[in-house]
Amino acid sequence: MTDFLVRITISLKEGVLDPEASLIRRALENxxxxxxxxxxxxxxxxxxxxxxxxxxxxxxxxxxxxLLANPVIHRYEIEVMK
Amino acid sequence: MTDFLVRITISLKEGVLDPEASLIRRALENxxxxxxxxxxxxxxxxxxxxxxxxxxxxxxxxxxxxLLANPVIHRYEIEVMK
Incomplete structure (x- = not known):
């Protein structure tokens, strides 16, 4: 058994609304x-x-x-780093 | 003016407690x-x-x-991608 460092990135699937992103965009614009x-x-x-x-x-x-992702709305990327 | 795509990563500073991470670790272990x-x-x-x-x-x-980071607890990394 070896020790691995893995980076998991969880984002919303294309087409899923991201109200937080909209809010941040508006705040940045202001x-x-x-x-x-x-x-x-x-x-x-x-x-x-x-x-x-x-x-x-x-x-x-x-x-x-x-645990980490909700397959209905999320996509995930996995990068085994080491 | 050119269009740039920038990746901003915001994480907790070394030493700042991350109760969410502790919870996730416990859940993963279970x-x-x-x-x-x-x-x-x-x-x-x-x-x-x-x-x-x-x-x-x-x-x-x-x-x-x-807006995006709280300088008291967060560190940020910026990667200009394109």
Whole structure:
């Protein structure tokens, strides 16, 4: 078993409304920073034991499916860093 | 003026308690995924006009200072992507 550092990024699927992003865009515009686009996402940097990089990715996927992401509205990206 | 895509990552400063991360670690452990470390951060992908890459970075910094980050507890990273 080796120690792996995995970056999991969870964002909203294309087409899902992001009211928080709209609010932030409006606030930025009021402060003098107009933006053409603004997307929000959540990132988790997780360290855990796995057999190999492939196993680390599978475990991270399972973490997303079972806890971190809501498959109805979220998409996730997994990057095995080390 | 050119269109720039900037990635802003906002995370807690070293030493600031992250109760949400503790909760997620505990939940993952209960599901059979023990982790050695878990850090959370927020990411904003923002598109806006700027004179050049240097100007884009300065604008993104100003957005962090004035709205996106709380300088007491947060650190931010800016990556001008395009």
């Amino acid at each position: 402060l003098g920073f107009p933006t053409g686009e603004l997307k929000t996402s959540r990132q988790f940097l997780v360290r855990f034991h796995a057999e190999n990089a492939d196993d680390a990715r599978k475990r991270a996927e399972a973490m997303c499916e079972r | 599901l059979g995924f023990p982790t050695g470390e878990l850090k959370t951060s927020r990411q904003f992908l923002v598109r806006f006009h700027a004179e050049n890459a240097d100007d884009a970075r300065k604008r993104a910094e100003a957005m962090c200072e004035r």
